[in-house]
Amino acid sequence: xxxxxxxxxxxxxxxxxxxxxxxxxxxxxxxxxxxxxxxxxxxxxxxxxxxxxxxxxxxxxxxxxxxxxxxxxxxxxxxxxxxxxxxxxxxxxxxxxxxxxxxxxxxxxxxxxxxxxxxxxxxxxxxxxxxxxxxxxx
Amino acid sequence: xxxxxxxxxxxxxxxxxxxxxxxxxxxxxxxxxxxxxxxxxxxxxxxxxxxxxxxxxxxxxxxxxxxxxxxxxxxxxxxxxxxxxxxxxxxxxxxxxxxxxxxxxxxxxxxxxxxxxxxxxxxxxxxxxxxxxxxxxx
DNA sequence: GTATATTTTATAATAATTCAAATATGCAAT
DNA sequence: ATTGCATATTTGAATTATTATAAAATATAC
Numbered sequence: 001x002x003x004x005x006x007x008x009x010x011x012x013x014x015x016x017x018x019x020x021x022x023x024x025x026x027x028x029x030x031x032x033x034x035x036x037x038x039x040x041x042x043x044x045x046x047x048x049x050x051x052x053x054x055x056x057x058x059x060x061x062x063x064x065x066x067x068x069x070x071x072x073x074x075x076x077x078x079x080x081x082x083x084x085x086x087x088x089x090x091x092x093x094x095x096x097x098x099x100x101x102x103x104x105x106x107x108x109x110x111x112x113x114x115x116x117x118x119x120x121x122x123x124x125x126x127x128x129x130x131x132x133x134x135x136x137x138x
Numbered sequence: 139x140x141x142x143x144x145x146x147x148x149x150x151x152x153x154x155x156x157x158x159x160x161x162x163x164x165x166x167x168x169x170x171x172x173x174x175x176x177x178x179x180x181x182x183x184x185x186x187x188x189x190x191x192x193x194x195x196x197x198x199x200x201x202x203x204x205x206x207x208x209x210x211x212x213x214x215x216x217x218x219x220x221x222x223x224x225x226x227x228x229x230x231x232x233x234x235x236x237x238x239x240x241x242x243x244x245x246x247x248x249x250x251x252x253x254x255x256x257x258x259x260x261x262x263x264x265x266x267x268x269x270x271x272x273x274x275x276x
Numbered sequence: 277g278t279a280t281a282t283t284t285t286a287t288a289a290t291a292a293t294t295c296a297a298a299t300a301t302g303c304a305a306t
Numbered sequence: 307a308t309t310g311c312a313t314a315t316t317t318g319a320a321t322t323a324t325t326a327t328a329a330a331a332t333a334t335a336c
Contacts, residue, residue: 018333020283040323055285060324079212079220080293081323094257101257109254115269116247118232122271125235129267131253133260156302158314178292193316198293218324219292 003031015069025052026062035087037102077102077130092129141169153207163190164200173225175240215268230267
């Protein structure tokens with residue numbers, strides 16, 4: 001679950017990407033301490049806080065490169081921004097509408113049954129379940 | 139399913155909105171011929187084609203007003219744009235990743251089971267299932 | 277070390293959406 | 307029908323998230 005810097009470098013090289021300073025700093029934030037859900041903006045402020053200067057364009061470049069390489073998965077929950085999930089195994093999400101927090105639903109519990117026949121000539125790419133939650137005003 | 143103009147005006151009045159020319163034109167496009175899934179841009183070009191000039195800002199205003207009034211439901215499937223569904227009863231969707239087409243999954247068929255316990259202090263707002271499909275290159 | 281390919285970055289461009297000020301309109305009262 | 311008022315709409319600019327561009331920096335292979 002937690003990767004050290006040699007693991008991170010290997011992960012990057014295996015994706016046929018160069019282990020640049022910026023890329024390693026991002027990988028450290030994403031993968032060194034368990035699974036995460038991040039937005040580009042959040043990752044940008046975090047990496048800046050560590051003292052490594054990385055432009056927002058680089059954040060986007062890397063999020064997309066990581067996603068293409070199967071190292072990240074994009075989760076669409078909010079039409080105004082993109083979330084990236086370091087857990088790339090099939091699973092679903094809780095999304096807190098007020099805070100914007102995204103949380104994995106543990107695999108195995110929830111199941112989707114009886115998907116009806118697909119539109120003509122199509123095949124399933126993924127089945128995404130989002131359980132939207134709110135904190136009720138009491 | 140199909141509403142005439144008196145029905146449309148009532149629908150708007152019941153939502154405590156004024157039956158303005160622009161709003162009626164939008165309601166006509168949305169509700170007069172069965173359920174639909176639209177984006178703001180699409181609705182804008184459709185209404186312009188009918189000869190009624192409505193600014194894009196008005197489209198957004200009305201889509202949001204209709205949504206607040208429970209006359210539309212926003213469906214988040216694509217991080218780059220919002221879809222609005224005239225079917226406000228609980229149901230799920232097929233989303234064609236290549237064409238952007240959104241389609242209702244008939245109610246009753248698909249079911250979601252064993253939702254695990256929610257994050258502390260939250261309650262369910264909605265459970266959204268999106269079956270993403272693609273047309274395979276043969 | 278040098279050449280080559282990749283990466284970064286600043287900045288500009290774009291797309292979707294929101295905002296604010298000016299204008300127009302529906303509606304109730306006449 | 308006309309008027310006045312409250313609210314709706316328009317418009318264009320502002321904002322936000324994201325993508326594109328192209329020059330400079332850096333990593334890698336030789």
